[in-house]
Amino acid sequence: xxxxxxxxxxxxxxxxxxxxxxxxxxxxxxxxxxxxxxxxxxxxxxxxxxxxxxxxxxxxxxxxxxxxxxxxxxxxxxxxxxxxxxxxxxxxxxxxxxxxxxxxxxxxxxxxxxxxxxxxxxxxxxxxxxxxxxxxxxxxxxxxxxxxxxxxxxxxxxxxxxxxxxxxxxxxxxxxxxxxxxxxxxxxxxxxxxxxxxxxxxxxxxxxxxxxxxxxxxxxxxxxxxxxxxxxxxxxxxxxxxxxxxxxxxxxxxxxxxxxxxxxxxxxxxxxxxxxxxxxxxxxxxxxxxxxxxxxxxxxxxxxxxxxxxxxxxxxxxxxxxxxxxxxxxxxxxxxx
Amino acid sequence: xxxxxxxxxxxxxxxxxxxxxxxxxxxxxxxxxxxxxxxxxxxxxxxxxxxxxxxxxxxxxxxxxxxxxxxxxxxxxxxxxxxxxxxxxxxxxxxxxxxxxxxxxxxxxxxxxxxxxxxxxxxxxxxxxxxxxxxxxxxxxxxxxxxxxxxxxxxxxxxxxxxxxxxxxxxxxxxxxxxxxxxxxxxxxxxxxxxxxxxxxxxxxxxxxxxxxxxxxxxxxxxxxxxxxxxxxxxxxxxxxxxxxxxxxxxxxxxxxxxxxxxxxxxxxxxxxxxxxxxxxxxxxxxxxxxxxxxxxxxxxxxxxxxxxxxxxxxxxxxxxxxxxxxxxxxxxxxxxxxxxxxxxxxxxxxxxxxxxxxxxxxxxxxxxxxxxxxxxxxxxxxxxxxxxxxxxxxxxxxxxxxxxxxxxx
Numbered sequence: 079x080x081x082x083x084x085x086x087x088x089x090x091x092x093x094x095x096x097x098x099x100x101x102x103x104x105x106x107x108x109x110x111x112x113x114x115x116x117x118x119x120x121x122x123x124x125x126x127x128x129x130x131x132x133x134x135x136x137x138x139x140x141x142x143x144x145x146x147x148x149x150x151x152x153x154x155x156x157x158x159x160x161x162x163x164x165x166x167x168x169x170x171x172x173x174x175x176x177x178x179x180x181x182x183x184x185x186x187x188x189x190x191x192x193x194x195x196x197x198x199x200x201x202x203x204x205x206x207x208x209x210x211x212x213x214x215x216x217x218x219x220x221x222x223x224x225x226x227x228x229x230x231x232x233x234x235x236x237x238x239x240x241x242x243x244x245x246x247x248x249x250x251x252x253x254x255x256x257x258x259x260x261x262x263x264x265x266x267x268x269x270x271x272x273x274x275x276x277x278x279x280x281x282x283x284x285x286x287x288x289x290x291x292x293x294x295x296x297x298x299x300x301x302x303x304x305x306x307x308x309x310x311x312x313x314x315x316x317x318x319x320x321x322x323x324x325x326x327x328x329x330x331x332x333x334x335x336x337x338x339x340x341x342x343x344x345x346x347x348x349x350x351x352x353x354x355x356x357x358x359x360x361x362x363x364x365x366x367x368x369x370x371x372x373x374x375x376x377x378x379x380x381x382x383x384x385x386x387x388x389x390x391x392x393x394x395x396x397x398x399x400x401x402x403x404x405x406x407x408x409x410x411x412x413x414x415x
Numbered sequence: 416x417x418x419x420x421x422x423x424x425x426x427x428x429x430x431x432x433x434x435x436x437x438x439x440x441x442x443x444x445x446x447x448x449x450x451x452x453x454x455x456x457x458x459x460x461x462x463x464x465x466x467x468x469x470x471x472x473x474x475x476x477x478x479x480x481x482x483x484x485x486x487x488x489x490x491x492x493x494x495x496x497x498x499x500x501x502x503x504x505x506x507x508x509x510x511x512x513x514x515x516x517x518x519x520x521x522x523x524x525x526x527x528x529x530x531x532x533x534x535x536x537x538x539x540x541x542x543x544x545x546x547x548x549x550x551x552x553x554x555x556x557x558x559x560x561x562x563x564x565x566x567x568x569x570x571x572x573x574x575x576x577x578x579x580x581x582x583x584x585x586x587x588x589x590x591x592x593x594x595x596x597x598x599x600x601x602x603x604x605x606x607x608x609x610x611x612x613x614x615x616x617x618x619x620x621x622x623x624x625x626x627x628x629x630x631x632x633x634x635x636x637x638x639x640x641x642x643x644x645x646x647x648x649x650x651x652x653x654x655x656x657x658x659x660x661x662x663x664x665x666x667x668x669x670x671x672x673x674x675x676x677x678x679x680x681x682x683x684x685x686x687x688x689x690x691x692x693x694x695x696x697x698x699x700x701x702x703x704x705x706x707x708x709x710x711x712x713x714x715x716x717x718x719x720x721x722x723x724x725x726x727x728x729x730x731x732x733x734x735x736x737x738x739x740x741x742x743x744x745x746x747x748x749x750x751x752x753x754x755x756x757x758x759x760x761x762x763x764x765x766x767x768x769x770x771x772x773x774x775x776x777x778x779x780x781x782x783x784x785x786x787x788x789x790x791x792x793x794x795x796x797x798x799x800x801x802x803x804x805x806x807x808x809x810x811x812x813x814x815x816x817x818x819x820x821x822x823x824x825x
Contacts, residue, residue, distance in 0.1 A: 103615060129615050135645060140604050140638030147608025147622070150543070150593060153615065167634070174598045175605070181807045183586035183594035184576045188810070219808050243810040288813065332813035 082278040083270045084255045087229035088118045088194070091236035092156055094282050096126050099154060102240060104131045106141055106158030106194075115160055116196060116255060138168035142193060146176050149189045156240050159195040162249060163209045168193075176245040177220030192239045192246045197225070198306055198353050199385075199399055200253035200263070204392040207252075210305075210354035210385070215247045216331045216363065222246045222287055223331040225304045227254060228275035231328060234285030242287060251305035259306055260313035261401035290334035292341065296323035299347035299412055302338060302364050304330065307351040307400065314405035320413055322349075330360055338364075339371045346377040347415075349408045351400060356384035378415030381408045429664035433734060437744040444746050447474035447693075448481020455707050459685040466676035466686040469720055472695040477756030483699040489763045491536070495694045496754045496764070497772060498556045499528035503751060504776050505551070505561060506725075508784055509568055513729045517792035518568050518582045522548050526692070526724030526742060529750035530655055532556040533697035534623070537705045538591060541620045545593045545606035548583055549655065550625055557590050561780060565787035572797030573790040577806070579799075600626055600633030603652070607642045610650035610708075621649040621708040629660020631675055632668040640716075644682035647713035651704045652684070654716065655691065657723035658745075662736040676718035684716050691721030692747040694754050720747065801825040 082090065095102045104122055106114070110133035113120030123131040134141050138159055145155035159165045165172075176189040199208035215223045222244055226232035232250065239246035253259045257267035258275070270276030293308055298321040301311045308326045315322040323341050327334065342348050348368050350361040361382040368380055383400045391398050431437045450470045453462050472484045479485065487495065506523035513521040524531070531552030538544070544553050554564065566573040568582040576586060586594035593609075596602055606624030613620045626636060631654055643650055654675045658665050665675075672678055679686030685707070689700040697719065704715035724742040726733050738744075758764030791797030805812065805820040812820075 103612075135638075135641045137638045137641060139635055140607075140642050143601065143604030143635060143638060144608030144611060144642055147545070147605035147610070148612040148615075150605065151609045151612035151616075153612045170598065171601060171604075171635075175596060175601050178596075179594060180810070182576065182580045182584065182596070183588075184579065185807050186575075186586040186588045187594050222809075332809075332815060335814065 079277050079279055081271045081276055082229045083276065084226070084229045084232050084250070085116055085118050087233040087278050088236055088250065089120060089122070090278065091233040091240070092119065092122060093125070095156070095237060095240045096122065096130060098282065101152060101154045102130070103148065103153055103155050104157070105134050105155070107134055107136055107160045109133060109158050114158060116252065118194070119158065138164055139171050142168040142171040142176065145191045145193070146171060146179065146189050149191050150187050154190050154240060156192040156194065159193060161207050162195040162197040162211050163206045165195055165211060169214070172215070172221070172245070172247070173218050177218045180244065181220060188243055189245045190243045192236070192248050194248045194250060196252035197249040198251045198253055199390055199395060200259060200306060202392065202395055205390050208390040210352065212249055212330055213354060213358060213360045216360050220244065221331060222329065223249070224287060224329050225249045225251065226328065227251065227305055227308045227326050228258065229270050229278050230275050231285050231291070233278055234283050235287065235328065237282065238284040238287050241284065246287070249305070253306050258309045260309040261399065262313065263396055285328070287329045288332045288334055290328055290337040291326045292323060292337065293326045294322065294324040296321040297345060298322060299349060299409060300325060300338070300341040300345045301349045301351060302327060303351045304328065305353065307353060310400065310402050310405055311351055313402035314409055317402060318406045318409050320409045322409060333367070335367060335371070338368065342368050342372040343375045346375050347412045348372070348376070348380045349383065349405070349412055350380060351383045351405055353385050353400060355387045356382060357387050359384050378412050381412050383408045427666040429666065429737070431738050431741060433736065433738055435738050437738045437741040439744055439746045442746055445469050445471065447471040448484065450481070450483070452482035452703070455703065455710060456712055457685065459683050462685055462687070463680055466674055466680060466688055466718070469688050469690050470696050470700055471690040471693055472699060473693045473753050473757055477753065477760040479695055479757060483696055486699045486702060487695060489761070492754070492758055493763065495533060495536070495698070496751065496758060497776065498532040498552065499694065499751050499754065500772060501776050501780070502528045502532060502552050502555045504780050505555065505564070508780050509565070510729065512568070512784070512792070516794065517788070518570070519793055520582050520729055521568065522583055522728045523725045524549055524551065526749065527655065527657055527721045528552060529694040529697050529754070530691045530719045530721060533694045534653070534701045536698055537702040538623065541591070542622065543591045543593055543606070543609050543620070544623045544625065545602040545609070546595055546625045547602070547627055547655070548595055548597065549627070551583065551585070553592055554585065554587065554590055559587065559590055561783035562786045565783055566790055569787055569790070569792045570799065571787065571791035572799060574799055577799045577803040579804070599630040600635040603639040604635050604642060607639050607648050607650050610648035611642070611646050614646070614649055619709065621651065621705060623651045623653060625653045625655065627660060628654065628656040628658065628665040628675055629663060629668045631678065640679065640682040640684060643714040644684055647711070649708040649711065650714045651701065651708060652679070652714055652716040654718045655721065656718050657721050659723050659727070659733070659737070661727040661731060674718060676716055679716035684714050686716040686718070688718045688720060690747055691719030692750040692753060694750060695757070722747065
């Protein structure tokens with residue numbers, strides 16, 4: 079066991095895989111000598127050489143397109159998009175190419191690539207460093223979409239993603255890199271070094287894709303969350319005193335419906351929380367699945383708490399970000415119904 | 416404000432539209448044999464002029480002349496002719512099959528047969544092409560079973576791609592033929608990535624990217640050139656300039672750059688321009704590029720100057736946007752006729768042998784077609800299983816797809 083931040087855990091996952099598998103290569107903007115703007119790849123070039131960890135031109139389509147070609151050759155690239163906000167130039171390569179390669183070639187070629195990118199807000203990053211674009215990927219058949227919320231999961235999920243034979247979108251909530259941020263921006267965050275989930279097992283282990291985790295057991299209401307919102311929901315439950323059962327989805331695609339259904343059928347109430355904008359957000363999909371499978375168990379309409387349907391603002395960040403107060407109000411409301 | 420002070424948008428137009436008489440006499444076609452052959456390790460800046468010329472081997476009399484001649488022996492030349500003839504015959508049968516309703520869609524190579532058939536001959540097993548939809552000659556030149564191509568075109572029960580992909584979007588790893596996407600330009604950067612992987616693994620294999628004149632306008636073209644240039648990837652970057660992107664003439668993608676090959680200059684990529692209707696020239700230039708890539712000297716860009724004599728696809732009618740006789744007026748002639756003339760001139764071919772070869776090839780294509788049709792065509796006979804629609808989305812089928820397949824009742 080080692081004390082690690084989420085950044086160190088992510089780096090450790092790549093280190094473990096690069097050490098085990100010569101076919102794992104890591105590249106992206108600033109990831110080589112410098113080790114990435116968030117330092118997630120620090121030391122990897124020094125340890126494994128420029129041949130396996132290197133800087134790329136600023137061209138996201140090129141990064142992902144090259145990774146697909148490398149995967150077709152037989153490598154297992156793990157690439158970084160510097161911010162999820164910058165992934166859109168690569169969207170065609172991800173959607174039209176990586177996601178469909180196995181299908182359209184009937185397995186003749188595959189794209190076992192992992193595309194890492196920091197996601198979400200809370201750092202005063204404005205429109206270009208704060209978006210949560212998960213729903214533009216969960217709509218795409220052939221992709222897997224993963225969002226870890228702590229160092230232990232981040233390492234295990236990233237190793238599982240690199241080992242997965244299908245393309246994985248790996249969204250790293252950047253506000254969680256250094257500690258479990260719960261939305262109370264006026265208070266200091268407990269660093270991962272003082273948190274049990276910062277106690278990361280050494281060496282190789284995996285956290286399976288497609289498996290959610292109940293992070294807080296409860297009987298009153300089920301909260302479906304992922305990434306930073308897991309801690310916001312925990313704060314909201316603590317502060318309202320409502321006995322919420324909080325599920326950290328961890329993988330959005332494929333979704334662990336079993337865990338969700340079991341919980342909602344038990345509690346009879348459900349609140350869905352995400353940072354991404356409300357309309358056509360992943361919460362809409364969660365709502366539909368819960369409605370389809372748990373309708374006769376529901377005591378109240380399901381409530382969504384999400385980012386407002388505006389571009390991500392700068393100065394107004396804390397009016398935009400779905401914090402514990404908003405989530406708390408939703409919990410109270412769903413209990414009153 | 417006076418009229419000359421106002422700005423005007425420049426929208427290029429082709430010289431000839433339907434009803435015009437095409438005349439390419441102003442197109443500068445260097446005579447065969449006139450363009451020099453540089454050393455394999457030449458510095459890109461020493462051959463910048465070659466991006467504005469056209470390397471040609473076969474002259475008007477059908478003789479192979481100049482420094483790029485003499486690469487192929489008699490047997491290889493005859494084989495090359497047969498491959499081009501096979502591709503043309505295959506296309507003709509499949510165009511007809513599409514009109515008969517046996518498939519939804521087809522794209523032919525008419526006039527461009529030399530490019531892919533000759534290029535393939537410089538590759539070795541293990542190299543990888545990232546083709547567009549108009550390079551089936553890469554398979555034909557390896558004597559790939561035509562029946563398999565037809566099974567794919569018909570989306571029948573033997574379709575290697577299980578009916579999932581549009582006709583002619585073949586995939587054949589064993590033959591160095593990457594899965595055709597159908598999206599334009601996306602595969603070009605993948606070719607660069609594949610080549611980078613080969614270099615990362617200290618392998619000896621090279622990759623070949625393919626793109627059309629129109630698609631060079633895609634951002635992925637730029638990405639490809641940047642990556643290929645930066646990492647000196649062992650990749651041949653092929654641009655097939657067949658003059659037309661559906662109805663859009665090449666000037667819309669090319670703008671003021673002079674030639675497509677010249678686009679390589681800003682990236683320090685040696686860029687050659689070759690007569691795409693000259694099998695011997697295509698082979699010689701591709702061989703030069705392959706050798707350069709294999710010697711770890713980095714990428715080479717090749718522009719093949721050719722002409723799309725047919726429609727873009729079976730859904731296209733070129734008479735709506737260009738003169739009907741434009742392909743006849745095209746100054747680089749027909750690749751099959753030129754090769755035939757060359758072989759007859761060498762005394763290793765004759766009109767009689769040509770006719771005999773045509774008959775043999777037609778028979779081979781018909782036999783393959785008959786066999787393929789015994790496995791079904793798009794709307795009749797054997798079809799891929801509906802269950803197959805749900806396979807290969809992922810390596811292992813996730814629960815939601817299992818449930819949906821159940822719901823579909825298949």
